[in-house]
Structures are given as C-alpha cells and as structure tokens.
Amino acid sequence: MRRNVNPENRTVNLNNTKKIAFKTLGCRLNQYETDALVTDFDKAGYQLVGVDESPDVVVVNTCTVTNQSDQKSRTTISQAARANTNAVVVVTGCMANNFKEKLESQDNITFVVENNRKSSILSLVDAHFSGEILHPDQLPQDVFRYEPVQKSLHTRSAVKIQDGCDNFCTFCIIPMVRGRAVSRPVAEVLESVRKTIENGFKEIVITGVNIGRYEAGEAHFEDLLAQILEVPGDFRVRISSLEPDGFGERFVDLFRHPKLMPHLHLCLQSGSDRTLLRMRRMYDVQQFRKTIKLFRSVYPDFNFTTDIIVGFPGETEDEFQETMDAVKEFNFSHVHTFKYSVRRGTRAERLENHVSEKIKTERSAQIRDLSEKNKKQYFASFLGKTEEVLIEKVTQGIANGYGEHYIPVRFKASGAQKNTVRPVILTEIRGAGENMYLFGELND
Amino acid sequence: MISMIKHDIKIDESFYKIEEVRQLTDETFSLKLPKARFAFKAGQHISLGIHGDYQSREYSIYSGADDENLEVLVKEVENGYFTPKLRKLKAGDLVEIHGPFGKFGMEPHLAETGKFVFIASGTGIAPFRSMVRTYPEIDYTLIHGVRYSKEAYDRNEYAEDRYVLCSSRDQKGTYQGRLTGYLKNCTFAPETHFYLCGNSDMIFDALEILKDKGFERDQIHCEVYF
Numbered sequence: 001m002r003r004n005v006n007p008e009n010r011t012v013n014l015n016n017t018k019k020i021a022f023k024t025l026g027c028r029l030n031q032y033e034t035d036a037l038v039t040d041f042d043k044a045g046y047q048l049v050g051v052d053e054s055p056d057v058v059v060v061n062t063c064t065v066t067n068q069s070d071q072k073s074r075t076t077i078s079q080a081a082r083a084n085t086n087a088v089v090v091v092t093g094c095m096a097n098n099f100k101e102k103l104e105s106q107d108n109i110t111f112v113v114e115n116n117r118k119s120s121i122l123s124l125v126d127a128h129f130s131g132e133i134l135h136p137d138q139l140p141q142d143v144f145r146y147e148p149v150q151k152s153l154h155t156r157s158a159v160k161i162q163d164g165c166d167n168f169c170t171f172c173i174i175p176m177v178r179g180r181a182v183s184r185p186v187a188e189v190l191e192s193v194r195k196t197i198e199n200g201f202k203e204i205v206i207t208g209v210n211i212g213r214y215e216a217g218e219a220h221f222e223d224l225l226a227q228i229l230e231v232p233g234d235f236r237v238r239i240s241s242l243e244p245d246g247f248g249e250r251f252v253d254l255f256r257h258p259k260l261m262p263h264l265h266l267c268l269q270s271g272s273d274r275t276l277l278r279m280r281r282m283y284d285v286q287q288f289r290k291t292i293k294l295f296r297s298v299y300p301d302f303n304f305t306t307d308i309i310v311g312f313p314g315e316t317e318d319e320f321q322e323t324m325d326a327v328k329e330f331n332f333s334h335v336h337t338f339k340y341s342v343r344r345g346t347r348a349e350r351l352e353n354h355v356s357e358k359i360k361t362e363r364s365a366q367i368r369d370l371s372e373k374n375k376k377q378y379f380a381s382f383l384g385k386t387e388e389v390l391i392e393k394v395t396q397g398i399a400n401g402y403g404e405h406y407i408p409v410r411f412k413a414s415g416a417q418k419n420t421v422r423p424v425i426l427t428e429i430r431g432a433g434e435n436m437y438l439f440g441e442l443n444d
Numbered sequence: 445m446i447s448m449i450k451h452d453i454k455i456d457e458s459f460y461k462i463e464e465v466r467q468l469t470d471e472t473f474s475l476k477l478p479k480a481r482f483a484f485k486a487g488q489h490i491s492l493g494i495h496g497d498y499q500s501r502e503y504s505i506y507s508g509a510d511d512e513n514l515e516v517l518v519k520e521v522e523n524g525y526f527t528p529k530l531r532k533l534k535a536g537d538l539v540e541i542h543g544p545f546g547k548f549g550m551e552p553h554l555a556e557t558g559k560f561v562f563i564a565s566g567t568g569i570a571p572f573r574s575m576v577r578t579y580p581e582i583d584y585t586l587i588h589g590v591r592y593s594k595e596a597y598d599r600n601e602y603a604e605d606r607y608v609l610c611s612s613r614d615q616k617g618t619y620q621g622r623l624t625g626y627l628k629n630c631t632f633a634p635e636t637h638f639y640l641c642g643n644s645d646m647i648f649d650a651l652e653i654l655k656d657k658g659f660e661r662d663q664i665h666c667e668v669y670f
Contacts, residue, residue, distance in 0.1 A: 273651075277647060277648055277666065278644055278668070283661075284661050287661050287662070350670070
C-alpha cells in the first residue's frame with residue numbers, strides 16, 4: 001500500500017518501515033513546525049529515530065537569523081548528510097529561503113523546501129519513495145496547514161497563530177525569509193488549541209513571528225488570547241516572544257486569568273533610544289519602561305526576559321551603557337544576547353560605523369554577566385514560595401520542569417509523573433549560568 | 445500514481461513601467477508609475493528595484509492613495525550605488541516594486557478629525573504629500589527642513605498658511621535655520637499628533653524637543669530615512 005500524495009488525504013501507511021530523523025535550529029516557531037511534521041510522519045507510519053540511527057530521511061529545519069545560525073545550519077546539514085549517505089536529506093526553514101539556489105546546488109541535499117511549503121514535506125517524501133518526480137516548488141503554499149501536534153519532541157506544544165512580519169527592523173532578515181505578516185483565522189486557532197489539549201498537552205505556547213500584530217477580521221491579539229483562555233480544559237497558556245508595542249491595560253488584565261502564565265519575553269534589543277531609532281524599532285525606552293511598570297504594579301513578581309543585540313552599527317560606549325542600565329533597571333531574569341551580525345539585503349548592512357568583533361564580544365560578555373546576576377536575584381525572590389511545576393521529564397528520581405513564572409525547577413519526583421502539574425516549595429538555587437535552577441520539594 | 449497536488453499559477457505583478465521622470469531640482473526627481481492595481485495607505489513605503497539589478501531600496505510613496513499614478517521621490521546621492529542608477533532611468537524602463545510596507549500613517553477617520561504636525565527633512569516630505577493628497581480636509585502644519593529653498597518640492601501644493609519652510613543655507617525660507625531651531629519656539633495644542641520623517645539625527649533631536657514640551661511618545665510617530 002502506498003499513500004496518496006494529496007496533502008489533504010492523510011491516510012496511514014501500515015506497511016511503512018521507513019525511519020525519519022529531524023534536526024531543528026532556531027526559534028520556537030521552527031520548533032513547533034518540526035513538532036507538527038513529526039506528528040504528520042508518525043501518523044503516516046514513519047518511525048522517528050535519531051540522526052545517528054540510520055534514518056531513511058533526515059529533515060533539517062534551519063535558521064538564518066544570524067551568521068552563527070547560518071554556520072550552525074550548514075554544519076548540521078553536512079553532518080547529517082555525511083552520517084547518512086543513502087538518506088533523503090530535506091533542508092527547510094529560513095536558510096532554505098535565504099540561500100535557496102546555493103543549497104539546491106549541493107549534492108548532499110535531496111530537497112530544499114521553502115518555509116511556505118514546509119507543511120507539505122510528508123507529501124514530498126512519500127512521492128519520492130513512490131518513485132514520483134515531484135519538485136518542492138509544486139507543493140502547495142500554506143503557512144498554517146500544520147496538524148495540531150500529537151507526537152512531539154516536547155511536553156508543551158506551540159500553537160501557531162501568525163507568520164511573517166511587516167516591521168522591517170533594519171537588522172532583521174525575517175521579513176525576507178518568512179514573508180509578509182499573515183494571521184490565522186480565529187476559528188482555526190481555537191480548533192487547533194482544542195485538538196492540542198485533546199492530544200494530552202498541559203501547556204500551549206502561542207507562537208508566530210510577530211504575534212502582537214495578530215489581526216484576523218476584527219480580532220486583534222488580545223481578542224484572540226481572551227478566546228483561547230476560555231477554551232475548556234485543564235491547561236496553561238504561555239506567550240512566546242513579543243514585540244513591546246501597542247499593549248495596554250486590557251492585555252495586563254488578561255494575566256489575571258489562571259490559565260495565563262506570568263511571563264513575557266519582551267524584545268528590548270537596545271536600551272538606547274538612538275540605537276532603537278537606527279534599528280527602526282517602534283518604541284523608545286520610556287514606552288518599554290511604562291509597560292514593565294504597568295505589569296509589575298499589578299503582578300510584582302512577573303517574569304520578564306528579553307533579547308538584546310550588542311554592537312549594532314554605530315553603537316557607542318555610552319549607548320551600550322544605556323543598554324546595561326536598562327537591563328539592570330528592568331531586572332530581566334534572562335537576556336538572550338546576540339552579537340550583531342550583518343544580514344545581506346537588510347538596511348543595517350549599509351549603515352556606517354560597524355562595530356568590531358572584539359568590542360561586540362566584550363559587550364556581549366558584560367550583558368551575560370549582568371543577566372546572570374539578575375537571574376540569581378530573581379530566583380532568590382522565589383525561595384520559600386510554591387510554584388506549580390509542569391514536569392517535563394523524570395531522570396533518576398529527579399523531576400524537571402517549569403513553574404508558572406517560567407523558572408526551571410527540579411525536585412525529588414517521589415512518584416510524580418511526566419506531564420503533570422505539581423506544587424513545589426522552592427528551597428535552594430543550584431547550578432550557574434544557563435544551567436541555574438531552583439531546587440525544591442513536593443508540597444501536595 | 446499521479447500527483448494530486450494542484451499547481452498554483454501566479455503571475456508576477458511586481459514589475460512596473462516608468463511613465464514619467466519628473467525633475468524637481470538638479471539632484472531630485474520623481475518616478476511616476478502606473479498605479480493600476482497597487483493599493484496602499486498614505487504614509488506607507490515600497491521597496492524599489494531596478495530591472496536586472498539585485499539590489500533594492502525603500503522609498504516612501506509620494507503620491508496620494510487615490511491618485512492615478514504611483515510616485516516616489518528620489519534624491520541622487522553623489523557616489524551612491526543606487527540613486528545614480530535610478531537617475532539614468534527614463535520613461536518605458538522597468539522597475540520592480542514590492543510592498544506596500546509600514547504603519548506610518550493614520551486611520552482615515554482620524555485624518556478627518558485629528559490635528560497633525562508633519563515634520564520632514566529633505567525628501568522625508570514624501571509621505572506627507574501622500575497624506576495631504578489622500579485626505580484633502582486634513583488639519584495639518586508641515587514643517588519642512590531643507591538646506592536650500594529650491595528643495596521645497598511641490599511647495600505650491602500646500603496651503604500657504606500650513607507650510608513652514610526652514611532653510612539652513614539660504615535666506616528664502618519661512619525660517620532661516622534648521623527645523624529643530626524653529627520647533628523649539630513653537631507651541632502646539634496638547635492633542636496634536638506629530639509625524640516625523642527624515643534622517644535619524646533630525647528625528648532624534650525633534651523627538652527630544654517634543655518630549656521636553658510634554659508630549660507623550662504615543663503622540664509622536666517616526667519614519668527614519670538613512
């Protein structure tokens with residue numbers, strides 16, 4: 001029996017003995033799209049394996065947001081292809097859009113599939129094994145045609161509500177590789193949430209490229225979020241990274257809902273108004289401050305994390321110091337620090353006064369040190385308190401998971417199971433840097 | 445088995461033939477293109493490419509949303525890569541357009557009821573001409589900073605009492621000096637919304653002046669030219 005390649009006809013091939021492996025780089029959206037593909041292939045009878053377990057197919061879902069992402073993506077592709085010389089190698093993700101022709105010319109890659117056709121990779125692979133000649137460009141274009149995640153590599157599942165971005169920040173390649181902003185209709189999002197919950201997930205993450213700009217008919221982001229929170233079921237809701245513009249008191253109020261977790265990854269990028277202008281960001285530091293203050297006046301222990309770009313063209317020592325001051329003032333519990341890297345075709349490529357790698361590295365280290373101090377201080381404020389922890393895994397009797405505030409927590413499992421939510425009293429800070437976590441005890 | 449996937453046939457709609465090159469000064473000109481199917485909101489910009497060249501640049505739209513033509517305003521940058529090539533274009537040549545992009549602008553109902561101050565340096569006047577042509581009843585003051593008064597592009601299209609020319613290198617402007625100098629001495633109604641377009645230094649300085657005058661950042665909208 002062979003599957004029909006019509007993407008709408010998702011029959012299971014009971015005789016399928018093919019093995020598939022995935023490698024994913026980059027953002028949560030990419031991770032979600034991989035998870036949805038895993039569900040697709042699992043339903044079609046493919047066996048999910050690691051890249052070192054002789055897969056018949058390897059899918060590399062790439063990222064191109066920085067030079068480092070490009071490098072990692074290239075390395076991942078060549079390692080996967082070298083280790084599996086007879087496998088079908090499918091390269092997709094943002095690098096597939098940004099370097100399509102170059103990747104297509106590589107002998108070690110079977111197919112290059114652009115982002116807007118990624119959701120149909122199963123059809124492509126099936127067609128290949130059927131002996132059909134199908135070019136990726138013949139796949140339908142639909143950025144929302146993903147099945148709700150069922151079989152996942154993770155315990156929480158993302159739900160995609162939006163794709164693309166119209167902001168055109170001067171440093172960013174994403175509008176060129178993800179395209180213009182498009183929003184998924186409300187009914188489809190709610191259906192996807194329902195099915196994801198039915199599939200057993202206890203936590204969903206609202207995901208997209210620029211989700212704050214969600215706009216479907218009359219519904220904006222807050223309207224959609226309010227409806228998601230009213231979907232029946234025992235689940236928690238998180239919001240993936242957000243641009244810090246256009247939120248008011250209604251958004252803050254939504255966090256009173258017990259399903260909505262008190263954490264936002266709000267992308268500051270720089271604490272200098274001059275740098276923000278050159279980045280073509282749509283806010284200034286004072287507006288950002290207003291948002292943070294508004295949240296913390298209602299929820300004093302609200303967790304904010306952020307992205308910072310250091311060494312943006314023209315960034316002076318004073319401007320960098322303003323960023324350090326802002327990171328300190330806003331007390332982000334984690335800062336994802338990026339050294340600015342030139343993306344071809346962006347406006348910042350042509351800006352003057354590019355900053356040397358040496359200075360970028362120094363500034364990056366300073367932000368990381370400060371971020372670690374902030375994190376320790378923030379974690380310390382939770383000692384003696386109880387967090388409801390969603391258990392992601394249990395290893396050697398120790399349960400790992402995240403509390404409501406998106407704090408990593410570990411505790412003696414004492415029979416607690418994966419994918420359950422348990423109250424944990426937090427007693428101790430352990431580890432350091434990226435591996436810092438709170439240790440605690442079950443407090444049933 | 446025959447593939448059941450439908451193949452979408454998509455016509456590339458991004459190439460436009462130049463109808464006219466309108467010379468405004470020795471260095472500045474506008475490109476007039478057929479508007480036809482191109483819909484946009486006043487204040488938005490496009491990405492403009494030259495047929496056969498891999499690079500493109502962003503330009504605010506200079507024409508009104510209901511005008512017959514789509515028009516962009518270009519100042520040639522000496523020793524630049526792109527604008528000298530644009531300068532050589534003539535009627536009949538092809539350019540590639542993508543867009544429209546951006547959220548610089550106001551909702552139509554606000555354009556009819558609000559009070560606006562437009563602050564532009566040089567060719568940063570482009571989105572404001574688009575707004576004024578799109579919303580003829582709009583209540584605005586346009587403060588235009590240039591080096592020489594000849595750079596008051598299409599000045600006769602603005603009502604005399606709504607257009608303030610600040611020229612820094614000749615004596616023919618309404619105000620002699622930089623527009624930021626003029627701005628410092630102005631008073632505005634508290635409900636005014638400010639739209640700033642031009643180079644980043646001007647925008648940053650104007651922002652500071654307006655914030656010092658007590659205006660909220662939410663009332664100030666910026667479009668930076670580089």
